[in-house]
Amino acid sequence: MQDLAIQLQNVNKHFSYFDLENVDLTLPKGQIMGFVGANGAGKSTTIRLIMGLMQADSGDVTVLGQSMPKMQTQVKQDLGYSSEEMKLYGAQNLAWHINFIKSVYPSWDDSYAKELLHRFDLNLEQKVKQFSKGQHIKAQLLLVLARKPKLLVLDEPTTGLDPVARQEVNNELALILRDEERTVLFSSHNTADVEKISDQITFIDRGRIIDSHDKETYLDSWRRIQLELPSELPLQPTGNVIQIEQEGRIASVISNKFDPLILEAYQQQNIKINAVENMNLEEIFLANVNRSRIVRTKGAQQ
Numbered sequence: 001m002q003d004l005a006i007q008l009q010n011v012n013k014h015f016s017y018f019d020l021e022n023v024d025l026t027l028p029k030g031q032i033m034g035f036v037g038a039n040g041a042g043k044s045t046t047i048r049l050i051m052g053l054m055q056a057d058s059g060d061v062t063v064l065g066q067s068m069p070k071m072q073t074q075v076k077q078d079l080g081y082s083s084e085e086m087k088l089y090g091a092q093n094l095a096w097h098i099n100f101i102k103s104v105y106p107s108w109d110d111s112y113a114k115e116l117l118h119r120f121d122l123n124l125e126q127k128v129k130q131f132s133k134g135q136h137i138k139a140q141l142l143l144v145l146a147r148k149p150k151l152l153v154l155d156e157p158t159t160g161l162d163p164v165a166r167q168e169v170n171n172e173l174a175l176i177l178r179d180e181e182r183t184v185l186f187s188s189h190n191t192a193d194v195e196k197i198s199d200q201i202t203f204i205d206r207g208r209i210i211d212s213h214d215k216e217t218y219l220d221s222w223r224r225i226q227l228e229l230p231s232e233l234p235l236q237p238t239g240n241v242i243q244i245e246q247e248g249r250i251a252s253v254i255s256n257k258f259d260p261l262i263l264e265a266y267q268q269q270n271i272k273i274n275a276v277e278n279m280n281l282e283e284i285f286l287a288n289v290n291r292s293r294i295v296r297t298k299g300a301q302q
């Protein structure tokens with residue numbers, strides 16, 4: 001069995017107006033996982049459960065081989081977390097924060113911290129309360145990255161950053177990717193960031209995991225196929241086609257498990273294939289969410 005940094009098995013968490021349901025999630029060590037979902041999908045709740053900040057109603061949460069939240073202190077040194085909710089002390093400067101974190105975490109890497117300070121263009125002496133939003137986010141990231149934890153859990157690390165700062169943060173994450181010892185889970189709304197830097201992708205919608213795969217094979221399995229039909233009769237759904245849009249004799253279908261045999265099958269029905277297009281992660285995410293919501297609505301109606 002692969003060595004896992006994170007394993008969630010059948011995890012449930014109930015809130016008054018929201019349920020996280022039967023969440024299964026595995027992240028092998030040394031991988032970067034992009035955790036994608038719309039607003040309110042359950043990303044932060046899942047992350048809080050992973051961090052041991054909240055207890056699941058049922059199911060098992062295992063992080064770096066330890067059961068959470070029970071063994072939280074045992075993994076503390078190896079686990080780094082950053083989220084917008086975490087506030088730094090406004091009255092203190094960055095140097096004070098660095099000294100504090102350094103005293104708690106022996107793995108602190110001074111030369112890496114200096115590098116980040118320079119790259120993120122932060123000032124050691126400036127009081128945190130004077131930081132802009134972007135500087136605040138970058139300072140938080142510096143404090144967690146320079147600890148060099150084995151597992152980094154970042155809740156929307158690039159939200160609120162301008163395109164330049166976003167690129168800087170993404171570049172740092174991409175560098176971490178080369179370090180086979182380290183594992184990253186980061187949540188994001190930004191599918192372009194996830195497409196660029198992650199090697200595992202998990203989609204969550206309305207409290208359920210709707211897909212979780214390695215990026216390369218996943219992206220490669222989706223296609224949009226543009227068709228010209230012999231008549232205006234509705235195109236019949238076939239296996240591996242999850243969406244059909246048709247206007248007259250023109251149809252656009254989406255396959256989530258593309259196989260060239262599907263093209264042969266269309267041609268045999270005198271359907272002309274105008275184009276077979278790859279899809280980007282945003283298009284895949286939207287198609288996936290739409291399908292999952294249709295399936296759930298149908299299930300609820302039955």
Ligand SMILES: Nc1ncnc2c1ncn2[C@@H]1O[C@H](COP(=O)(O)OP(=O)(O)OP(=O)(O)O)[C@@H](O)[C@H]1O
Nearest residue numbers: 015016017018037038039040041042043044045046
């Ligand atoms: N402590 C809580 N008590 C009650 N409901 C909560 C609590 N925390 C979160 N929720 C609800 O759970 C749902 C999921 O919230 P969560 O913060 O996990 O979503 P998210 O995917 O991180 O969203 P966003 O991208 O908007 O930050 C929301 O409907 C939220 O209102």
